[in-house]
Amino acid sequence: MKINKKNFTTGVIAKAQCDPGKNQAVFYDAKTPGLGLRVTGAGVKSFIFETRLNGKTLRRPLWSELHIRDHEKIIQAGGAPRIRSKKLTEPGSLAALSTIRLVDLTPELVTEWAKVEAVTLPPRARLALRLLRAFLNWCSRHSAYKAIVTGDAAQSRDARESLGKAKVKHDVLQREQLPAWFDAVKQAQNPVIAAYLQTLLLTGARREEIACLRWQDIDFQWNSVTINDKVEDFRIIPLTPYVSDILDFLPRRNRWVFSSPGAESGRLTDPSIAHRKACAIAGLNLTLHGLRRYFASLCEWIEYPAGIAAQIQGHKPQGVREQNYIRRPLDLLRMWHVKIESWILEQAGINFVSEQTGLKIVKQK
Missing domain, CATH: 1.10.1240 (Methyltransferase, Methionine Synthase (B12-binding Domains); Chain A, domain 1)
Structure with missing residues (x-):
């Protein structure tokens, strides 16, 4: 297959377009080997550097997908049609x-x-x-x-x-707000988004860590979740009963757990919009990171070791003892993580019976 190459000039870059019906197109510079221009169907343009090793394509491995997307979004000219709205994108x-x-x-x-x-x-x-x-x-x-x-x-x-x-942001979900938050989230028209938001709260993970979960990362047999970690390469956390239940009911459209057929990547990319709508219904002012902040503050309520929450959430170990001596097995994390989930569900008044533990949460009157 012959690849069309042109010298990248201001005019060439400005005229580069993606063919109708395609998700993206890549153009290559005739002078600089490996330098390419990626143009999405929405008109977003970004440069890539590409080479090949053993027949496989390699592109800038140290830049995460989210980091690249931030660069693309911050430099976009605006004026392109939005996928799910009649409004145009802003510069x-x-x-x-x-x-x-x-x-x-x-x-x-x-x-x-x-x-x-x-x-x-x-x-x-x-x-x-x-x-x-x-x-x-x-x-x-x-x-x-x-x-x-x-x-x-x-x-x-x-x-x-x-x-x-x-x-410094101080938004955090209060204990008495849990029923309203869960009720509003469950009203979301998209069950994938509803499952995503609940998983985000009950794992205390970073928003992109959960959005990037693949089905191969979920082990329903041994009840574990492998997460691509910001600090380490990855971390393994327990798959708690309620989270396991809501994930098991999600459609398996592609490799992503939280899939989105309309998105170019095939998965959820901006769940904050749906979360803001849910918070508006519940009368709350809360960011996605506020859910992670709430998980971290739970130790004050149920008196569990702070290091447990830090390891589940992927925080860097603090102190010599945590860094060099403490190695908590998954079973120990699971014991505490199930208690955390149970307490949250109880405060939210959610009816749930776990087949794994026999846990029964009855909605309060």
């Missing part, structure tokens, strides 16, 4: 800088950009500045690009001060 925070050549990008320009963005949405602009800094640092480490970037362009102190410091 990313860095779209205003996209027309400037890297060699012309200076700390002064970044500072002026920051002052403008600080007026609208500072949190998003702070993320954009971090991503810009990461991108420029990456360029400066590669000989093909270090000559055309100003390494300190995104290191401007004035830019950081204009955007301000991120505030």
Whole structure:
């Protein structure tokens, strides 16, 4: 199969489009081996670096899918049709800088950009500045690009001060709010999203860790879940009875546990929209990370060891003893994790009988 290659110019990149009915198209540069341009059906464009080893394609393994998506979203020009809405996409925070050549990008320009963005949405602009800094640092480490970037362009102190410091978030699900939250989540029209949100709460995991679960990661026989970990390569946590029950009823459309036929990746990518709707129904103001924060605070209620929650949630061990001496087996984690799940369900007033443990939760009157 012959691959069409062209010299990447501003005009060529601007005109590159995905064929109708296709999810994506990849174009390759004629000068730089391995440099490609990926264009999605929605018009989102991103550069990729590709090579082959033993007949297999390799692409930038140190950049996670979520990290790449953040870069794509923050630089998008906007104006493209949304998949599930009549509204058009909005320009990313860095779209205003996209027309400037890297060699012309200076700390002064970044500072002026920051002052403008600080007026609208500072949190998003702070993320954009971090991503810009990461991108420029990456360029400066590669000989093909270090000559055309100003390494300190995104290191401007004035830019950081204009955007301000991120505030510590305190949103957390309260014990008395559990019935309202579960009732609202279960009303979601999409059962996959309802299962995802409940799993997120009952495992205390990071949102993307759960969204990326594959069926091969779920062991229904030995009741375990293998999670791709942010700190370690992976961690194994218990598959608790209630979570096992709701996952077992999900459709097996593809390799993803929380599948989404309409998404390009085949899985859930932005469950926060559905969660905000559920919270609006329940009268709550809560982020997805607030669910993880709630799981971590449970030790105050049921008096379980803090290190147990940390290991289940994938936090880095604290202290010499935790780092070097404590190795908790899965059975021990399961004992406490089942107690955590049982307590949450009891407070939520959920009727559930576990075939594994005989646990019975009866809705309170």
